[in-house]
Amino acid sequence: MNGYANPYTVAEAAPTERAAFIRRTYLHLAFAILAFIGLEAFLFTQNWALNLAQTMGGNWLIVLGAFMGVSWISDKMARSATSQGAQYAGLALFVVAQAIIMLPLLLMAQYQAKDGSTILQAGVTTLCVFGGLTLAAFMTRKDFSFLRSFLVVGGFIAMGVIVVSIIFGFSLGTIFAGAMALFASISILYNTSNIIHHYRTDQHVSAALGLFSSVALLFWYILRIFMARD
Numbered sequence: 001m002n003g004y005a006n007p008y009t010v011a012e013a014a015p016t017e018r019a020a021f022i023r024r025t026y027l028h029l030a031f032a033i034l035a036f037i038g039l040e041a042f043l044f045t046q047n048w049a050l051n052l053a054q055t056m057g058g059n060w061l062i063v064l065g066a067f068m069g070v071s072w073i074s075d076k077m078a079r080s081a082t083s084q085g086a087q088y089a090g091l092a093l094f095v096v097a098q099a100i101i102m103l104p105l106l107l108m109a110q111y112q113a114k115d116g117s118t119i120l121q122a123g124v125t126t127l128c129v130f131g132g133l134t135l136a137a138f139m140t141r142k143d144f145s146f147l148r149s150f151l152v153v154g155g156f157i158a159m160g161v162i163v164v165s166i167i168f169g170f171s172l173g174t175i176f177a178g179a180m181a182l183f184a185s186i187s188i189l190y191n192t193s194n195i196i197h198h199y200r201t202d203q204h205v206s207a208a209l210g211l212f213s214s215v216a217l218l219f220w221y222i223l224r225i226f227m228a229r230d
Contacts, residue, residue, distance in 0.1 A: 011197045021201040028208035032095050033215070039099035040106060053104040060166050063101060070097040071213070078206040087205035094209055098216050105220065109227055122223035129222070130215055133185055137192035144193035147186055154183055177224040184218035 010018050043049040056063045070093060077090025109118045137144070158180060165172050191210040199207050 009197070010195065010199050010201055013201050017201050021199070021204055021207075022195060024204040025195055025199075025207040025211070028091070028205055029211050029215075032091060032208060032212045035092075035095050036099050036102075036212075036216070039096065040103065043099065043103055044107075044110075049103060050107070052100070053107055056101075056104055061163065064162070064166070067097055067101045070094070075206070075209065078209045079203070081202075084205075091205050091209050091212075094213070098212075102216070102220065105223060109223055112227055118226050119223065122219060122226045125226075126215065126219040126222050129185060129218060130188060133188045134192055137189055137196065141196060142193065143197050144189045145198060147190045147193075151183070151187055151190060158183065174225055174228045177221045177228070181218060181221040181225065184214055184221060187214040188218065 010021055074090040074094035077086045080086040110116055191214055195207050
């Protein structure tokens with residue numbers, strides 16, 4: 001049976017449907033990560049992309065606002081109950097937006113280390129943390145939906161701090177990066193719990209987008225921690 005015809009939540013679905021949903025979700029997540037890596041590798045070779053990264057650095061509030069808007073649109077598209085094409089378009093749009101907003105930081109990391117070693121170390125660390133959190137969520141099968149309120153409030157606070165730092169031009173430092181890495185880790189637990197308990201079995205694209213967003217956030221701040229160490 002096509003997953004898009006099945007309206008049941010994962011927790012209520014038959015074991016075969018549940019396993020198929022989880023497999024599709026993580027397969028889409030893997031493709032999203034690979035697409036992100038490929039896009040970044042392509043952008044690194046394009047002069048217009050390097051110029052864009054420099055321009056973004058001087059207009060970070062505008063860039064951040066645009067990214068938030070694109071993220072909202074992508075999520076709405078990925079949650080479409082009527083169009084599979086819209087779901088994939090939403091995921092693709094978010095991956096492209098994430099690759100563009102991440103580009104200036106990656107360029108800084110490469111310039112600072114004179115190679116891609118810092119980026120590679122941050123990437124491996126991110127995948128290890130993600131793997132550990134995913135394993136913990138699946139082994140305990142605990143419902144972490146109670147974390148939603150914390151993530152909403154914490155997200156608004158973090159965004160406010162970031163905006164203030166941009167306006168007044170001060171660095172947030174390693175402590176803030178560590179706090180945000182913890183925030184991203186909690187977000188991964190929350191999204192993984194939803195995959196186990198609360199998503200419908202036709203929402204694997206939306207589930208993959210949620211996980212990819214959390215992984216990208218974790219990578220961003222782990223990379224900043226590694227950069228501050230050098």
